[in-house]
Amino acid sequence: MEFKFSEKVSHLQASAIREILKYSADPQVISFAAGSPAPEALPAKELEELSKELLAEEPSVAFQYGLTEGYTPLRDEVKKILKDRGVFNPEYDEVIITSGAQQANELSAKVLCNEGDVILAEKPSFIGSLNAFKSYRVDLKGVTLETDGVNIAELEEKLKEGGVKLVYLIPNFQNPTGNTMSWEKRKAAFELCKKYGAVILEDNPYGDLRFAGEDVKSIKTLDTEGSVIYSGTFSKILSPGIRVGYVCAHKDIVQKIVVCKQVADVHSTMWSQMLAYRFLKKYDLDEHLAKLRRVYEHKTNLMLSEIDKNFSSKITHTNPQGGLFIWCTLPEGVTTQQMVDFCTTAVKDYKVAIVPGTAFNINDDDESRSFRMNFSTPTDENIIKGCEILGKLSKEMFGE
């Protein structure tokens, strides 16, 4: 039988990153392609212990159906944390637990956007969210991302063109670039979106992983009338495999997200939610985060110094103050095809996986001469080895 697929999905392809992750299944491959937390940063022992407790004490809660809104004790705990950070306004905000932040971002687009509505996103941006938006046939447009956040003049220009329903931003240690949006730009973007009636979707998966520089407050802290949707996750600080994220937004928006989550997966896995809750109750979150930050600081510094030591001097890179990624850019004049060739040769012939910048493009035919490197997943030894290999290859292809 020949299938006529929905126009929403007929052009969607599996994400290039997840395809490259399949290469990485080869144990010989050193992977800088993933976005997984450092194995040594996962509190696996603690989670194992908490799991034992919760299954012994509350099996009927863990194994039966739960509320779509989420496991109430976890929701309350998340609200408390967000309130402390100025991100939750008890007067009009609500919180719903989602199956990872991916679901948070997908459902935000689903509840707000008709086919053809415009969503603006940083150029480049996180492929998972971009594909989610595309799967609702929205008109996705990019705004150039600079070291300190989107170009504000260009943002206003695009907002002026009209039809913008949602502006998708990852202000902290952005994926893929590692860049952080300045407080000035956060304020400017917030004011502009308010002026033009667009909702901001602030995706903050990495905010807790700052190991350098000063904290910059969330855009959501500026929100006075519910025009910012904030999404967060336990994937990077506890475990991605448990799939627990959350959305904090105006009650009316959350209510619609609840209806859509009900038809998407009824509710998130109970065990996962109970595990996250028990972790928050038993352990000091700040202490835990401090430990994670030390791991990531060490790994970032190691990778940055190995890049500087080994790579062709013509390659530039970002200097992230947190998160999981470094963004490298090949010299001017290098074509998109040459960049892709570099990445392909690296994984196929030299067994080092990096993600070509094209994976984060807004439009399929956008140019890119960058690639993303992840420092959280590989061991120190492999960071050194992988950078040596990439360095040698980069010098061969682009000169000393």
Place this chain on the structure above:
Amino acid sequence: MEFKFSEKVSHLQASAIREILKYSADPQVISFAAGSPAPEALPAKELEELSKELLAEEPSVAFQYGLTEGYTPLRDEVKKILKDRGVFNPEYDEVIITSGAQQANELSAKVLCNEGDVILAEKPSFIGSLNAFKSYRVDLKGVTLETDGVNIAELEEKLKEGGVKLVYLIPNFQNPTGNTMSWEKRKAAFELCKKYGAVILEDNPYGDLRFAGEDVKSIKTLDTEGSVIYSGTFSKILSPGIRVGYVCAHKDIVQKIVVCKQVADVHSTMWSQMLAYRFLKKYDLDEHLAKLRRVYEHKTNLMLSEIDKNFSSKITHTNPQGGLFIWCTLPEGVTTQQMVDFCTTAVKDYKVAIVPGTAFNINDDDESRSFRMNFSTPTDENIIKGCEILGKLSKEMFGE
């Protein structure tokens, strides 16, 4: 801020069942409204033990990201079971693990249907799937459900009208009616859908829970070219709280579902999938199912005899051979409003929760004088007590 929601979701309301479930949170309420497995049928001790083992042995698999397609050992195990049942054709079928069967059904609609495409469903049918379909703005039409399955002449009539992309059927112990589709009607529906180029979505959450009568083979066993999507779940036989379901369909369809699941929630919770896998490996599934069937047979018979003993003789009911539900119908001439009043009075004044038939309507203004009763969740004692209360009320409202 006033939000302009997507037209897809602006008319969607939280499901009436889940609203009634909130009433049921009152410990005084006897709930016949849920669709949860019997607490005594959940293998909680076994799952607790398996969880301990898997977290001790494979924490890095449980806590890190996994493949969107699902945990490979579980997928292989599901394929094996489905192949034994004639439901998986290794030549062209594939399997993907989903976050419950709800996600299986939602994503099937998403990958196949454009806005305005027609989906046919049994009238009445499972609200969760109906709402999922509506959330993609499809044109949902009902086909009258008889004791032995949909009215075949009416099905052909509706198919003839054109534009039908998907025909949604729950052949075994249907939700909400408990009815089973006969083998003759399965064959007829299959042939008709093939003739008119519509894909069948065969939802089979209850098929393993047959305690009376003869097994009827799945529609998917007739499939020779991949025109049937089959969805199943571990919710009713292991635990709904773990959220593990699956889809078996033609490779091309599964490939699209994979892309859509990637943007929906990346992958299902790893622990849940590993738990289901270890259960299948360690325990004899047939033995486990035999145990469940004894529990459900006892509970159904108890509820049926209590209905016969207590209810107004003018109320008719189905006699399910499996599953979780009995469907009761008030005498002819009773209006939809009177039926709703009966259900509302029952829960508000007499603390017994049942689900009004309107919750399962295809269109909001369809009539109904039926209600759904669940026998798996309440204790024996509460089945007796609840039926006495409902019986008294029914006689008051509709005569002896």
